[in-house]
Amino acid sequence: MSTTQAPVSAYLGEHLMELSIGTPPFKIYGIADTGSDLTWTQCVPCKSCYKQLNPMFDPIKSSSYKNISCDSNLCHLLDTGVCSPEKQCNYTYAYGDGSSTQGVLAQETVTFTSTTGASVPLKGIVFGCGHNDSKQGFNDHEMGLIGLGGGPASLISQMGSSFGAKMFSQCLVPFQTDVSVSSRMSFGRGSKVSGSGVVSTPLVTKEDKTPYFVTLLGISVGNRYLHYDGSSENVEKGNMFLDSGTPPTILPTQLYDRVVAEVKNQVAMKPVVDDPDLGTLLCYRTKNNLPGPMLTAHFEGADVKLETFQTFVSPKDSVFCLGFANSSSNVGIYGNFIQSNYLIGFDLEAKVVSFKPTDCTKNS
16 A cells, blocks of 8 residues: 655754645755644745745746635635735735744645655645745745644645545654654555554644644653642643644743753753853753653653653753743643654544654654
8 A cells, every 4th residue: 555755854953844846846845844734835036035045936837836816715724814906815924933924825736755656746735835934933944834733724634535544644853863864754544653652642622723732641750750730630631732843842831840850850960050052941061962861741541751862952062951941821832852753643533643652764
């Protein structure tokens, strides 16, 4: 059985997914983002764009490119679709880090590759042709973003059951991996995560359809269990979402503070306190990553064990920092550092997320 796939590689805190758009197919490398919906790429002509190394997509050179008119229902797939004087559907899309893209919504053929090497085209996919993109938040390897969230405009929602089932899986390589090593994102029937070592947790449906919400009961540092809310009360369902587009794992301040205190307690070294580059991060001076402690994310029905290469990252030579941040929100974000080296399956029919420990560098 052939499975539809796309290669994904790690670069500077994000994972870049390779897709082809247009006719003839034009390769783009966009941030693989399960936390947002719109797929977009920088397009010619670009009024105000960030610098990118590869050529930009030129709609004029594609025979399958089609602008979306204001009157079309497709213009309202995004809340921000507005009408231009030329009756084109313009969009603005902003992200949590303050970066944004503006341009026109259009339809195009997106081409994947199957495990047999065959091209797998999907026609009429709505995407954003970015003509005005913020300089902050993007680097020159990124040609845009691939929206893999659960909202109506996302690539996953538009794909629907085209590949036999509404499901997909990812295997993100750790960031110290050579940029030439890629893993695969798989879509449809062949992407189910199964076998020994798999644990699964329910997806929680909320009003906001974009994020993939799950329920985190607590976190263990070594053998010390820390309850999500600091009590033995039941936690709110859907208190965390998985976001491949956010590097750190973001916890409510009260849980973050307890995790940091417990890590400090269990690590014999003294934390770095005199380096303004590191801000408030918990960091240690060490040539190699820390030997411990092991953390465990206790999701409803699924304990996900985390090695130090998933929880500690090196922002500069001989320094390793806990890849967590805090937030005043009571909903946490399960970031991409700790998703690495897990085959993670999103089954949107059974409404579960499954985790399987996997060496993603060998998942090509």
